[in-house]
Amino acid sequence: MPREAARVRDIPTLIERARAGEARAVARLISLVEDGAPELPEVAAALAPYAGSAQVVGLTGAPGVGKSTTTNELVRALRAAGRRVGVLAVDPSSPFTGGAILGDRIRMQEHTGDPGVYIRSMSSRGQLGGLAAATPQAVRILEGAGCDVVLVETVGVGQAEVEIASLADTTLVLVAPGMGDAIQAVKAGILEIADVFVINKADRPGVDNTYRDIQGMLALGERGPGEWRPQVVRAVAVRNEGIDDVVAAIEKHRAWMTDSGQLTVRREKRAAVEVEAIALGTLRARMGSLREGTPLSALAGRVAAGELDPYAAAEELLKTL
Numbered sequence: 491m492p493r494e495a496a497r498v499r500d501i502p503t504l505i506e507r508a509r510a511g512e513a514r515a516v517a518r519l520i521s522l523v524e525d526g527a528p529e530l531p532e533v534a535a536a537l538a539p540y541a542g543s544a545q546v547v548g549l550t551g552a553p554g555v556g557k558s559t560t561t562n563e564l565v566r567a568l569r570a571a572g573r574r575v576g577v578l579a580v581d582p583s584s585p586f587t588g589g590a591i592l593g594d595r596i597r598m599q600e601h602t603g604d605p606g607v608y609i610r611s612m613s614s615r616g617q618l619g620g621l622a623a624a625t626p627q628a629v630r631i632l633e634g635a636g637c638d639v640v641l642v643e644t645v646g647v648g649q650a651e652v653e654i655a656s657l658a659d660t661t662l663v664l665v666a667p668g669m670g671d672a673i674q675a676v677k678a679g680i681l682e683i684a685d686v687f688v689i690n691k692a693d694r695p696g697v698d699n700t701y702r703d704i705q706g707m708l709a710l711g712e713r714g715p716g717e718w719r720p721q722v723v724r725a726v727a728v729r730n731e732g733i734d735d736v737v738a739a740i741e742k743h744r745a746w747m748t749d750s751g752q753l754t755v756r757r758e759k760r761a762a763v764e765v766e767a768i769a770l771g772t773l774r775a776r777m778g779s780l781r782e783g784t785p786l787s788a789l790a791g792r793v794a795a796g797e798l799d800p801y802a803a804a805e806e807l808l809k810t811l
């Protein structure tokens with residue numbers, strides 16, 4: 491254990507090895523993010539110069555819609571184009587799964603021997619702010635490790651998934667015919683975050699209805715001139731059909747993002763989420779816990795005794811920081 495700890499603490503070496511594309515070093519750095527490790531400031535400082543070098547693509551959609559199949563095919567297409575690819579599979583609803591998610595992802599194994607692909611599932615064991623904060627940090631590590639594209643696949647369908655996917659430069663929302671997904675998508679707020687809709691399982695009946703539904707919903711949304719109109723693409727991921735169209739839609743969105751200046755806007759939003767989460771974590775640590783002797787416990791005692799109101803106590807607490 492002490493030897494392991496010593497190795498982890500040697501951040502410059504770890505970064506150097508990750509930059510050289512060593513998967514184990516990348517894995518260890520991402521584990522530091524998951525754990526909210528004390529070495530993270532040093533890691534972040536070393537990786538700052540590489541910020542923004544990767545294209546970040548989020549994928550979200552209901553379980554079973556074909557996210558992992560599509561991700562696998564996207565990896566294949568991107569590799570064929572000579573690009574280095576990172577895949578982060580994040581599952582905010584079950585924080586303790588760790589590497590288990592990928593255990594099921596047998597299809598991904600075709601890429602395991604490829605040094606140009608890095609695949610990792612992620613949980614947030616110790617990270618304050620959860621995966622919404624941890625994901626941008628993990629993206630930085632993959633960028634630092636030389637990935638040209640990072641695919642962030644969220645596993646569930648809740649609000650957290652929507653938030654994480656929307657941190658990407660380009661967000662893909664997958665739906666399938668006949669699953670009522672289009673309606674579900676609206677409920678989960680997914681319509682607002684989609685840059686590209688992928689109607690997967692287009693080999694199934696009902697594709698045209700789903701296509702019409704989505705186009706109908708898009709027509710209702712107000713969009714100013716020069717605003718992005720989400721693309722709708724059909725695919726049969728399991729047969730590798732339509733994947734080139736998905737890649738083309740991602741590229742088209744990317745070009746629009748760059749030309750319109752929205753890429754910078756979105757990346758600043760991503761950075762803001764990250765900075766805010768780190769700042770809140772630091773504040774919380776400085777305020778102290780309810781243990782005796784901390785400013786918080788002293789003030790809490792006075793509030794509980796009716797000597798001070800909680801707002802005044804909060805102001806006083808902030809002054810002590």
Ligand code: GDP
Pocket residue numbers: 551552553554555556557558559560690691692693694725726727728729
């Ligand atoms: P995820 O839960 O969203 O990651 O979905 P998966 O990628 O695991 O796919 C769920 C199931 O749908 C698997 O059995 C796939 O083989 C199947 N599947 C994926 N894409 C297609 C497709 O385009 N057509 C059909 N018919 N099945 C597909």
